[in-house]
Amino acid sequence: MATVDLDNIKKRFGNTEVIKGVSLSVQDGEFIVIVGPSGCGKSTLLRMVAGLETISEGELRINGQRANEREPMDRDIAMVFQNYALYPHMSVAQNMGYGLKIAGLPKPEIAAKVAEAAKLLQLTDLLDRKPKQLSGGQRQRVAMGRAIVRAPSVFLFDEPLSNLDAKLRVQMRLEIRELQSKLGITSLYVTHDQVEAMTMADRMIVMNAGVAEQIGTPLDVYERPETLFAAQFIGSPSMNVIEAEARDGMLHFADITLPAPSGITGPVMLGVRPEHLAPDPEGPIEMQVLLAEPLGANTLLHGRLTSGAGFTASLPGVHRVAPGEGALRLSIEAGNMHLFDAKTGRRIG
Amino acid sequence: MAREVTGMVERRGMGLWFTHLLMIAGVLVIFFPIWLAFVASTVTQPEIVQPPMPLWPGDRFIENYTAALFSGVNVPVLTMLANSMVMAIGIAVGKIVISLLSAFAIVYFRFPGRNIFFWLIFLTLMLPVEVRIVPTYEVIAGFGMLNSYSGLIFPLIASATATFLFRQFFLTVPDELAEAARVDGARPMRFFWDILLPMSRTNIAALFVILFIYGWNQYLWPLLITTDPSMNTIVMGIKQMFPSGDDVADWPVIMATSILAMVPPVVVVISMQKLFIRGLVDSEK
Numbered sequence: 001m002a003t004v005d006l007d008n009i010k011k012r013f014g015n016t017e018v019i020k021g022v023s024l025s026v027q028d029g030e031f032i033v034i035v036g037p038s039g040c041g042k043s044t045l046l047r048m049v050a051g052l053e054t055i056s057e058g059e060l061r062i063n064g065q066r067a068n069e070r071e072p073m074d075r076d077i078a079m080v081f082q083n084y085a086l087y088p089h090m091s092v093a094q095n096m097g098y099g100l101k102i103a104g105l106p107k108p109e110i111a112a113k114v115a116e117a118a119k120l121l122q123l124t125d126l127l128d129r130k131p132k133q134l135s136g137g138q139r140q141r142v143a144m145g146r147a148i149v150r151a152p153s154v155f156l157f158d159e160p161l162s163n164l165d166a167k168l169r170v171q172m173r174l175e176i177r178e179l180q181s182k183l184g185i186t187s188l189y190v191t192h193d194q195v196e197a198m199t200m201a202d203r204m205i206v207m208n209a210g211v212a213e214q215i216g217t218p219l220d221v222y223e224r225p226e227t228l229f230a231a232q233f234i235g236s237p238s239m240n241v242i243e244a245e246a247r248d249g250m251l252h253f254a255d256i257t258l259p260a261p262s263g264i265t266g267p268v269m270l271g272v273r274p275e276h277l278a279p280d281p282e283g284p285i286e287m288q289v290l291l292a293e294p295l296g297a298n299t300l301l302h303g304r305l306t307s308g309a310g311f312t313a314s315l316p317g318v319h320r321v322a323p324g325e326g327a328l329r330l331s332i333e334a335g336n337m338h339l340f341d342a343k344t345g346r347r348i349g
Numbered sequence: 350m351a352r353e354v355t356g357m358v359e360r361r362g363m364g365l366w367f368t369h370l371l372m373i374a375g376v377l378v379i380f381f382p383i384w385l386a387f388v389a390s391t392v393t394q395p396e397i398v399q400p401p402m403p404l405w406p407g408d409r410f411i412e413n414y415t416a417a418l419f420s421g422v423n424v425p426v427l428t429m430l431a432n433s434m435v436m437a438i439g440i441a442v443g444k445i446v447i448s449l450l451s452a453f454a455i456v457y458f459r460f461p462g463r464n465i466f467f468w469l470i471f472l473t474l475m476l477p478v479e480v481r482i483v484p485t486y487e488v489i490a491g492f493g494m495l496n497s498y499s500g501l502i503f504p505l506i507a508s509a510t511a512t513f514l515f516r517q518f519f520l521t522v523p524d525e526l527a528e529a530a531r532v533d534g535a536r537p538m539r540f541f542w543d544i545l546l547p548m549s550r551t552n553i554a555a556l557f558v559i560l561f562i563y564g565w566n567q568y569l570w571p572l573l574i575t576t577d578p579s580m581n582t583i584v585m586g587i588k589q590m591f592p593s594g595d596d597v598a599d600w601p602v603i604m605a606t607s608i609l610a611m612v613p614p615v616v617v618v619i620s621m622q623k624l625f626i627r628g629l630v631d632s633e634k
Contacts, residue, residue, distance in 0.1 A: 052528050073534035085525035089547040098543070099533035146533075 002063045002153030002186050004027050004049065009058035011044055011210075018044055020210040021058065023340070029184045031177070035197035036207035036233070043158055045207070050156050052081050062154065073102075076148035079156040083163060084139045086146075088133040093118075093127040096145045105149075115150045120179070135287045137168045144176070148183065155180065155187040161196065172201060194234050198222070206230040224338075228345035231271045231338055237300060237312050243342065244270045251339075253307065256284050259334060261349040268348065271338035274300065274314035283331030287311050292321040301328065390414070390604035397600045409601065417605040422590040426606050432501075433565055434613065436582055439502035440564030441557050448508050449549070450517035453541050456604040457527065467516070474509040478570055486573055496577045505570065511556055518552055519545065554624035562614045583610045593604070 004026040011019035019041045026032050034042045047053040049060060051072035060067045067075050075141070079097075086095050096117060097110040105113075118124045121141045131139055140160060147155055160176070161169045163253035177200050185249045191197055198203045198218045206213045206229070208220060214221055214230040225239075230232050244253035246268050251260040253270065277285070286306055293300040299319040305311050313330055321328075339349040383402075389397050392407030417426045423521050454460075455467050478485070485504045494500030522545070530540040546553075571582045581589060587610065618625070 050528075050532060052531065072528075072532045077532065079529070079532045081525045081529060083525055085523065085529035087526065087529075087544055089544075098530075098535075102534040102539065110634060146529075150533075 003061075004154055004188070005059075005061040006045075006049070007059040007061070009045070009048060009060060010056050011048060011053065012056040013043070018210050019048070019056075022207075022212045023058075024205060024212070024215060026186055026188070029186055031180055031187045031189065031200060031202045033191060033197040033201035033204040034203075034207060035187045035191055035194055035204055037177075038192055040207045041210040042190045042192075042205075042207045046156055046158055046188055049154075049188060050077055051075050059288055069277070076153040077156055078150055078152040078154075079158065080140075080143045080147050080160045082159040084131070084143040086139060086142055086198075088131055091128050091130060092123060092134070092142050092145075095131065095142055096149050098336060099146065099150045113149045114145075114208070117145045120148070121145050126206070132267070136164050137172060140164060140172055141175075144179070148179070148185075153186065155185050155189075157187065157189040157190055157191075160189075162193070163189070169196075176200070194236065198234065206233055224347070225271070226347050228271070228340045229273050231340070231347075235273055235316060237273075237274050239271045239273050240311050241340075242270045242272070242305070242307075242309055246339075253305075256286070256305070258284055258337070261334075261339065264339060264349055267342040269340040269342050269345070271340060272332055273336065274312045276336035277313040277315070277330040277332055279315060279328060280331035281329055283329040284309075285330045285332065287313065287326050287328050287330060288326065289321050292319060294318055303328070365448065383608075386607050388603045390417075390601055390608050394599065394601055395473060396596075402530065413601040413605045414609070415603045421606070422599060422602060424578040424581060424586070426583065426586075426609055428579055429581050429586040429606075430609065430613070432498075432580060433582040433584065433610075435498050435500045436567065436571070437561050437564035437613075438514065439498065440505050440567075441560035443502060443506035444508040444511050444560050445553055445556055447506055448511035448515055449546070449553075451512050452519055453545065454514055455512075456519040457537065470507075470509050470512050470542075473507060473511075474513075478505065478567075482573065489574060495574050496580045499568075500574050501571055501582070505564065505567065508560075511560070514552065515549065518549060520549065551624055551627045554621055555627075558618055558621050558625045561617050567615050 004024075004216065006022055006024045006026075008021045009019060010021050022045060024032070027260075034045060039333060043215060048055050051067070051070060052307070055068050062075055062077075072079075087098065090098065093111075093114050096114045100110045100113060104314075114127070115124070118127055121144060123138070123145055126134065126138060126142075131142065132333045136144065140163075143160070155175070161172050175194060176189075178232060189196075189200060197206075201218050203215060204219050204221060205215050208229045212231075214226040216224075216226075218234075221230055221234050225234065242253050244251045246252075246260045246264045249260055251258045251268070251270060258270075281309065287301070287303045288306075289301050289303040291302040292303055293302070294301060298314050298316050299322065301313045301315065301319065301321065303313075305310055313328070326335050340346060341348050382456070388403055388406050391410040392403055393409055396403055396407065419425050419427065420430070444524055451470065455463060489500045490496060491506060492500075494503070524545060527540060530544055531540075535543060565585055567582065568584050568588075571580075572585045572588070575581055575585075578586075578589070583606065587603060587606055590599070590606065592598050
């Protein structure tokens with residue numbers, strides 16, 4: 001039960017600034033996902049909240065109290081690590097109870113809390129096993145169990161699912177989310193997987209090169225990406241971006257002309273999500289199809305525009321396209337076009 | 350062990366016999382002097398000095414060994430065994446404790462001069478006991494530690510090899526484990542005691558075996574600093590049993606002492622063999 005406030009948090013390693021000022025306030029019980037490509041500083045940000053990295057500048061407040069200088073154990077947090085970080089020589093029960101043991105709780109109380117957490121995570125039968133004897137998913141659960149027995153104010157997850165196979169990942173994703181909403185504990189979750197971000201987050205932070213590009217609900221980010229980076233990072237397959245020129249209320253690229261939102265002139269970047277394209281014999285966009293990827297529910301068509309730029313369309317259902325079959329005309333609704341400043345990459349319409 | 354090896358190279362027929370023959374011959378060559386010592390410890394003095402030497406044990410086993418254990422030549426062998434035991438265990442435990450702690454400091458703490466300290470420790474590898482024996486003697490004599498257990502043990506405790514070994518092992522322990530312990534609320538020494546130490550136990554066992562034998566076999570140092578026979582260790586004590594001048598050597602008792610001197614290291618190796626091999630082979634994680 002806690003709020004977490006990040007106030008212009010910065011991190012420097014020597015002279016390189018890796019986190020360039022991130023501000024965020026997390027509500028009590030909120031599930032925040034920090035998403036970005038590797039090296040964007042998302043793990044560093046999380047580790048600063050955990051207290052495993054010092055904060056170079058800015059203030060971190062947990063429950064309104066400054067926590068910059070507090071040791072991890074005094075921040076009332078629990079963390080789940082990417083490789084689980086279970087103590088190899090301890091049994092599952094010992095692993096889960098270690099924090100409580102250090103806190104000096106009496107043994108029966110530890111056993112009761114561990115048993116309760118184990119029941120919640122369906123680990124009761126495994127309590128005497130060593131981590132070595134567990135599967136990846138079970139280890140993941142033990143790591144979760146270790147976090148929840150201490151009933152912390154804040155959960156921190158550092159890419160907890162990236163070592164699991166795809167199917168288990170989907171299952172654990174649901175379990176984590178379910179557990180979090182049941183316990184109502186404020187959570188910060190780091191991932192590089194935009195699907196995890198979309199499906200789990202109450203709000204997400206899209207990070208790139210130490211900067212929070214956008215903070216918002218998944219659908220906000222999807223529907224109204226604030227920057228070109230956020231636009232391309234969220235959504236799969238990623239958004240088509242085309243260099244275009246706006247003049248006289250029209251957008252021009254290659255030999256295609258589309259109506260542009262009013263008041264914009266000059267070079268712009270036009271973003272179009274593949275799934276917003278619809279086949280239309282009268283459509284303004286002409287695409288040479290080079291490759292089709294049938295996914296069952298929809299088909300991804302990869303090809304080129306007449307200008308030579310790569311382009312992807314995702315059409316519902318099955319489209320059988322013979323290689324080199326040629327042109328496909330597509331149309332798009334005006335509301336589904338995203339315009340970004342060609343220089344800054346910021347959204348302009 | 351044998352089961353695991355068979356899969357690699359399978360030998361049949363003549364090859365199998367030949368390798369066995371070679372191995373048995375090797376064992377015989379190595380074992381023969383020990384056998385002679387054992388035989389000599391079970392016969393009487395005149396039987397030994399009269400050629401040819403007997404090759405089969407005599408009937409004086411109990412008498413000779415009782416004589417060695419409880420009266421010896423200068424001092425009962427039992428005393429020397431006890432001295433050696435204290436020294437060997439003292440050195441082994443001391444070395445392990447010191448090197449565990451220094452490796453822990455070097456790997457897990459950032460402090461100024463951390464690398465310098467590591468290299469200083471590493472440098473001592475190039476200075477074996479024999480090289481620094483004169484200054485060490487000066488120091489120990491100055492502290493009045495001649496003829497004492499502390500004098501036997503302390504100068505031999507510092508160990509670059511063991512520090513290096515533990516450092517390498519700690520470096521393979523994932524950082525997340527230390528971080529998880531920090532989040533769990535473990536202070537550094539708690540982490541060392543609860544996590545690091547149990548994880549290193551096979552390494553510790555392997556090292557204990559090696560260091561015990563190292564300590565047991567110390568010869569030069571105890572020879573220098575123990576002048577009182579009651580502080581003699583067994584390995585140097587055997588030499589002290591040799592008579593000077595025209596005295597007659599009591600060979601059966603000396604040989605019995607030699608055999609007794611071999612027993613403890615053998616017991617340590619055999620009893621800790623499993624842990625020892627595991628410690629050298631796998632890095633339990």
